[in-house]
Amino acid sequence: MQTLYRRLLGLMPRIGVQVTDLGPGTAVVSRRGGAYRVTGADKDTWVLRRTRDAARSEVSEGDAVRLGDTGALLLMETPGGRDERRLQLAAAEYLCTQHVAAMLELYGVNCVFDVGANNGQYARRLRKLGYTGRIASFEPTSETFARLEKAAADDPDWHVYRCGLGREETTAEIHVGWKTMNSLLPASDYGKGRYSRFAKADTEEIRVRRLDEVMTEALDGLADPRPYLKMDTQGYDLEVFAGAGERIAEFVGMQSEVAVLKLYEGSPGMGEAVAVYEAAGFGITGMYPVTREATTGRVIEFDCVMMRADAAPTP
CATH class of the missing domain: 3.40.50.150 (Vaccinia Virus protein VP39)
Structure with a gap:
């Protein structure tokens, strides 16, 4: 069964948001020319993150990794247990x-x-x-x-x-x-x-x-x-x-x-x-x-x- 996190990622392209899935629990989510803003991202970037509580999803900057000065953020699903390799x-x-x-x-x-x-x-x-x-x-x-x-x-x-x-x-x-x-x-x-x-x-x-x-x-x-x-x-x-x-x-x-x-x-x-x-x-x-x-x-x-x-x- 798809998690809520995965279902939300699947819905993003329908509202003009590009999703790049890097693997389990990791994604880059961005939108060009949009009116939406998210804490911790620039005007061109949306970040969607599933919290440790799998029952709900929210936007957060706490565990998002900024990719240099590109304005993109790397999104972590469960940062505490991630496999760095x-x-x-x-x-x-x-x-x-x-x-x-x-x-x-x-x-x-x-x-x-x-x-x-x-x-x-x-x-x-x-x-x-x-x-x-x-x-x-x-x-x-x-x-x-x-x-x-x-x-x-x-x-x-x-x-x-x-x-x-x-x-x-x-x-x-x-x-x-x-x-x-x-x-x-x-x-x-x-x-x-x-x-x-x-x-x-x-x-x-x-x-x-x-x-x-x-x-x-x-x-x-x-x-x-x-x-x-x-x-x-x-x-x-x-x-x-x-x-x-x-x-x-x-x-x-x-x-x-x-x-x-x-x-x-x-x-x-x-x-x-x-x-x-x-x-x-x-x-x-x-x-x-x-x-x-x-x-x-x-x-x-x-x-x-x-x-x-x-x-x-x-x-």
């Missing part, structure tokens, strides 16, 4: 998606290559953030691809491809049953110690294509292609990148999940991956933690967003 990761995901959306708009991106699409979560998020251009999603495993294909069925500018991408055209065995962490690489000892799912040994044969080979098809019909490359392939991003060959120069920006602590055998470290991307002309515009160790606080992986500065619009 989960909160930080949720906030990082929110900031990353907002940053990516801003870069796509700034650079005039009209085709996003969504490599490692899984069920289509990334593409759906782009649509919610207002991106209306083409999306080309790549997912190799049969069961997951079926869900991806269903997700894209009613979106005529969202194209899906059942294949993996890599350095060469081939077939390969991918580890399956690892949920969102299916990989062409075996799990490292560190990965096995962290995730019990890696104990499964099921594999599936998949087709692997080169990125430069699929680009012509994916960009067909675009008069002035300005593509963006997102990679989330569980340790295989550099192989995908290599498969673009000289055509990597056509991408105005990219996004890669880079590892500080390696979950997969043979995967590159963050320094190695970033050096390759920088050598190809991309510069970092944002780094956002994806996962952390609960016991030490160490970041395991970052989402690294990079853009080609010479592709930026002239001021």
